Amino acid sequence: MKVYLDFEKPVADLEGKLAELRAIEEGEGGVGIADEIARLQTKADQALREIYGKLTPWQKTQVARHPGRPHTLDYIGRLIEDFTPLAGDRQYGEDEALIGGLGRFRGQSVMVMGHEKGSDTESRLKHNFGMARPEGYRKAVRLMEMADRFDVPVIAFIDTAGAYPGVGAEERGQAEAIARGIDACLTLGTPNVSVVIGEGGSGGAVAIAVTNQVLMLEHSIYTVASPEASASILWRDSSRAADAATAMKVTATDLKRFNIIDTIISEPVGGAHRQPEEAIESAGRAIESALKDFAGLDSDEIRRRRREKFIAMGRTL
Structure with missing residues (x-):
């Protein structure tokens, strides 16, 4: 079952009608309505292109959070071929919000x-909705x-x-674990590449x-804090999340313009959740x-x- 976002309602209405017509056509004694189906399909495709051609930062935030987007797994x-997961930080335990291991990417060994x-209630609870605890970041450092x-x-x-903001995580040194992760990234003597595939939130992403x-x-999206949190901080009103998303320049286009990111990867029309295999490729x-x-x-x-890449971000003429 497709999940439609609020701004996708025109597409949802058209695709709902398409589903009804296809059911009639495929049913017993179905009438020849192929031309009408083709016309509606063209109209739905055009509506989707128009909507996704002018998304606001807040709408992009909603797309980034869409439950149907492909996830890390x-x-x-x-x-990744021959993926072998590696678990534990060798200090406290395993954190399944941040997974990792060895494998082969197009013939090359990679971490x-x-x-x-x-992707469902059970797995979301298991992976803590992708919000890692200190042991997750310490595992990343180990890897x-x-x-x-x-x-x-x-x-x-x-x-x-x-990053997970719970009391236990703070007691076990969440900020220090994130800092160690950043340090490990910077001192790594082999190439490293990151891909923001959905939300890139705060120190948990960095x-x-x-x-x-x-x-x-x-x-x-890639941002120092969620639009809701930023709105609460700036205006004491989380309902102004759309304003915060616009002000913070969270989209790939803005971040590329500021040289925060290097490459924008095009998504299929309608977002990665509509054609996940194409987006992954x-x-x-x-x-x-x-x-x-x-x-x-x-x-x-390499170091x-x-x-130089990150030092340049803070330089001004």
Whole structure:
């Protein structure tokens, strides 16, 4: 069953009528209404293109959070061969909000990690809606250190509303764990590439996204805090989330303009949730291209380029 966002109502109405007509056509004694179906399909496709051609930042936020968007496990399942998950931070325990392990990406050994939100109620609870605790980030550090030791690139998929803000997480050093993650990203001697596939929220995203190349799906968002949280801070009114999303420049287009990200990955018309396989393949091609840029470079040059990339973000003329 398709889940439609509020602004997709014109498309929902047209596709509802299409479903009814197709049921009539396929039923016993169905009449020939192929021309009407084709006309409505064309109209629905056009409406979808028009809507997605002029999305506001808040609408893009809703698309980024769509439950049908492909998640990290979907990308790993389609892009990574022989994936072997690695668990635990060797200090406290396992955190399934942030998964990782070794595998092969188009013939090359890689370390893969990413936030996993889950796709149904059971898996969302299991993965804590993609909000990692300190042990998740410490596991990420462990995996990055392992990748450095064995000289394999790191691929990170970003999809989280933010790090888990619970009391237990704070007691176990959430801020320190995130800082260690950023440090591990910066000191890594092998290439690392991150892809924002949905939400890139706050330090929970940055902890594994300080990479040589930051890629971003067209309708994903990347932000210092959620629009709701920012509205609460700025105006003491979370209902102004749409205003906050616009003011914070959370979209891929804005972030590319500010050189915060490197590449925008086009999504199928209507978003990645409509054609997940096509979206995943587009991301795979972008990752492959990004990794090729660092082929043959030594560790010092890889670190230097990464460091210069992030230092340049704070420079002004």
